[in-house]
Amino acid sequence: MAAESVPPPAVTRRPLAWSTPLTYALALAxxxxxxxxxxxxxxxxxxxxxxxxxxxxGLPDPWVWDNYVRVLTQSDFWKQAFNSAxxxxxxxxxxxxxxxxxxxxxxxxxFRGREGLYTFFTLGLLFPSGAAILxxxxxxxxxxxxxxxxxxxxxxxxxxLPLTIVILRPFLSAVPxxxxxxxxxxGAGRLGFLWRIMLPLSxxxxxxxxVLAFVASWNAFLLPLLVLGDADLHTLPLxxxxxxxxxxxxxxxxxxxTSLAMLPALLFFTFAEKQIVGGxxxxxxx
Amino acid sequence: xxxxxxxxxxxxxxxxxxxxxRPSRRSSVRAAQTRRKWYEIVGLTLPAVIVYVMFVLVPMxxxxxxxxxxxxxxxxxxDYVGFDNYVLAFQDPIFLDALRxxxxxxxxxxxxxxxxxxxxxxxxxxxxxxxAVFRLIVFVPYVLAEVTAGIMWKLLLTDNGTxxxxxxxxxxGSLVRAWLADLDIVIWTMLFVLTWKYVGFAIILLLAGLxxxPxxxxxxxxxxGASWWQTQRHVMLPLLxxxxxxxxxxxxxxxxxxxxxxxxxxxPAVRSLGASATMATYMVDNGFFARLWGYGNAVAVxxxxxxxxxxxxxxxFLLRRDIDGAVTGRVN
Numbered sequence: 001m002a003a004e005s006v007p008p009p010a011v012t013r014r015p016l017a018w019s020t021p022l023t024y025a026l027a028l029a030x031x032x033x034x035x036x037x038x039x040x041x042x043x044x045x046x047x048x049x050x051x052x053x054x055x056x057x058g059l060p061d062p063w064v065w066d067n068y069v070r071v072l073t074q075s076d077f078w079k080q081a082f083n084s085a086x087x088x089x090x091x092x093x094x095x096x097x098x099x100x101x102x103x104x105x106x107x108x109x110x111f112r113g114r115e116g117l118y119t120f121f122t123l124g125l126l127f128p129s130g131a132a133i134l135x136x137x138x139x140x141x142x143x144x145x146x147x148x149x150x151x152x153x154x155x156x157x158x159x160x161l162p163l164t165i166v167i168l169r170p171f172l173s174a175v176p177x178x179x180x181x182x183x184x185x186x187g188a189g190r191l192g193f194l195w196r197i198m199l200p201l202s203x204x205x206x207x208x209x210x211v212l213a214f215v216a217s218w219n220a221f222l223l224p225l226l227v228l229g230d231a232d233l234h235t236l237p238l239x240x241x242x243x244x245x246x247x248x249x250x251x252x253x254x255x256x257x258t259s260l261a262m263l264p265a266l267l268f269f270t271f272a273e274k275q276i277v278g279g280x281x282x283x284x285x286x
Numbered sequence: 287x288x289x290x291x292x293x294x295x296x297x298x299x300x301x302x303x304x305x306x307x308r309p310s311r312r313s314s315v316r317a318a319q320t321r322r323k324w325y326e327i328v329g330l331t332l333p334a335v336i337v338y339v340m341f342v343l344v345p346m347x348x349x350x351x352x353x354x355x356x357x358x359x360x361x362x363x364x365d366y367v368g369f370d371n372y373v374l375a376f377q378d379p380i381f382l383d384a385l386r387x388x389x390x391x392x393x394x395x396x397x398x399x400x401x402x403x404x405x406x407x408x409x410x411x412x413x414x415x416x417x418a419v420f421r422l423i424v425f426v427p428y429v430l431a432e433v434t435a436g437i438m439w440k441l442l443l444t445d446n447g448t449x450x451x452x453x454x455x456x457x458x459g460s461l462v463r464a465w466l467a468d469l470d471i472v473i474w475t476m477l478f479v480l481t482w483k484y485v486g487f488a489i490i491l492l493l494a495g496l497x498x499x500p501x502x503x504x505x506x507x508x509x510x511g512a513s514w515w516q517t518q519r520h521v522m523l524p525l526l527x528x529x530x531x532x533x534x535x536x537x538x539x540x541x542x543x544x545x546x547x548x549x550x551x552x553x554p555a556v557r558s559l560g561a562s563a564t565m566a567t568y569m570v571d572n573g574f575f576a577r578l579w580g581y582g583n584a585v586a587v588x589x590x591x592x593x594x595x596x597x598x599x600x601x602x603f604l605l606r607r608d609i610d611g612a613v614t615g616r617v618n
Contacts, residue, residue, distance in 0.1 A: 030409070040442070098337060109323065117335075132342065134583050162338075162342075190326060237431050240434060273425065
């Protein structure tokens with residue numbers, strides 16, 4: 001899309017209409033690369049393993065439901081989905097509650113050491129959970145938390161806090177001072193102000209950090225891999241990995257299991273996409 | 287690190303308005319207010335501080351301590367070996383391979399994802415019907431769990447699998463390789479999967495940055511007779527600078543930690559030969575599964591120090607400009 005003629009300024013108030021076919025062609029190409037493998041996996045779940053081996057790139061012929069039925073009825077899918085849900089919801093609740101409390105103080109209180117405390121939290125952005133995973137495991141072992149939901153939830157909350165505070169603080173400090181004064185005149189303390197005015201006003205930001213924490217937790221693999229040795233506590237990512245290494249020859253089954261495991265995240269994201277983008281927008285803008 | 291992170295901005299604080307009381311009582315009321323204020327500050331921040339210190343900072347401190355011992359993880363560590371574990375790591379060719387692979391992933395991600403993401407973001411920033419759907423689709427790989435994406439690509443890239451069949455049907459059969467088994471190729475296959483997985487994140491960030499560009503600027507450019515392309519090049523791109531640098535920063539840190547996709551997609555045998563190992567997979571393989579806890583923790587410290595230094599250098603030399611920048615520096 002190199003050179004093009006310049007339309008007269010008067011017409012360009014809503015520009016960019018000229019190249020729609022080219023735009024669509026490019027957009028379609030990008031979309032195809034993004035989603036074709038995913039569609040392949042979902043459709044592949046409707047084939048049989050012999051079909052897949054005979055023609056890896058073919059379509060189901062005939063369509064079989066057996067793989068999906070098998071995964072949903074015979075595997076540990078539901079148990080693992082439940083574990084994933086408990087851990088993701090626990091993480092999300094913890095991140096939002098702890099994050100909003102800390103961010104509120106950092107945004108609305110003036111006190112000595114405030115910027116120091118903020119820097120202290122942002123330092124966490126440089127402590128990736130990956131690097132800390134071995135000592136984290138040892139510590140959780142000493143606390144006898146291994147093989148419990150807490151072993152995943154607590155570290156996930158801790159590692160999500162820095163980004164949460166970074167996203168929430170500008171939101172909370174953007175609420176006009178006048179509202180706080182008005183609340184004070186009406187007899188609300190600062191906690192009342194937080195509860196009755198700040199939380200409702202900052203709902204979009206709360207949803208954003210909630211969604212980010214939920215998706216990160218739902219997809220997490222390394223931490224559960226180390227701390228959830230007990231198969232009864234396995235989450236979906238562990239389940240997918242186990243299923244695929246346990247039934248290597250059952251390609252169709254793996255495809256079906258993988259599809260079902262990614263479905264919740266996809267649905268969730270479809271509903272929450274605006275929130276994620278909106279929240280990141282706030283973070284980028286600062 | 288100082289508080290000079292560009293995505294952070296100083297926040298406006300607010301003190302309670304002083305009540306119009308008589309001077310004699312004002313000071314005691316003030317004191318009570320101050321005390322109450324500090325109770326609130328401590329009460330509200332303490333839970334977060336405790337969880338954060340306990341699970342983020344303390345483990346890293348322990349890693350340094352454990353790394354000085356030869357230790358199988360049973361009982362307290364007693365066999366003090368000084369810095370031997372670090373020396374061992376840098377003498378192990380597999381670890382050096384892992385370092386090289388991390389470097390390939392860091393540089394490769396930046397060089398490949400950056401231009402793609404920029405092009406797609408500019409494309410999806412245009413107004414056209416169905417844009418929302420395209421945006422959603424482009425983000426799909428980013429939302430998938432790393433494990434799911436890894437297993438998916440493992441199946442697609444397997445010998446005589448779908449990718450091979452597709453290439454043969456397109457007449458590219460001579461280019462087919464053992465994507466996951468050829469020791470010289472596997473790291474590039476990993477880079478491909480990582481690109482597919484994470485380019486959506488770069489696109490999200492850039493789209494967010496683009497939507498912050500005031501429409502007045504593009505309109506002014508249009509009035510001055512700039513073509514769409516010129517507007518992107520001379521107006522959008524410079525304004526995107528800060529966002530691009532933030533993405534580079536996050537991408538770099540992420541690439542240094544690369545674990546899941548490689549762990550799941552590449553065969554353990556290939557990984558253990560170093561062909562696809564990264565620092566993180568090497569650390570988990572040796573520390574957790576081989577139970578060389580002291581050694582594993584030394585690798586953890588190396589990984590952490592490399593990430594930390596890279597982050598500091600990046601902040602120092604590339605992100606600092608953004609704090610002074612008029613566009614990102616503004617406070618909400």
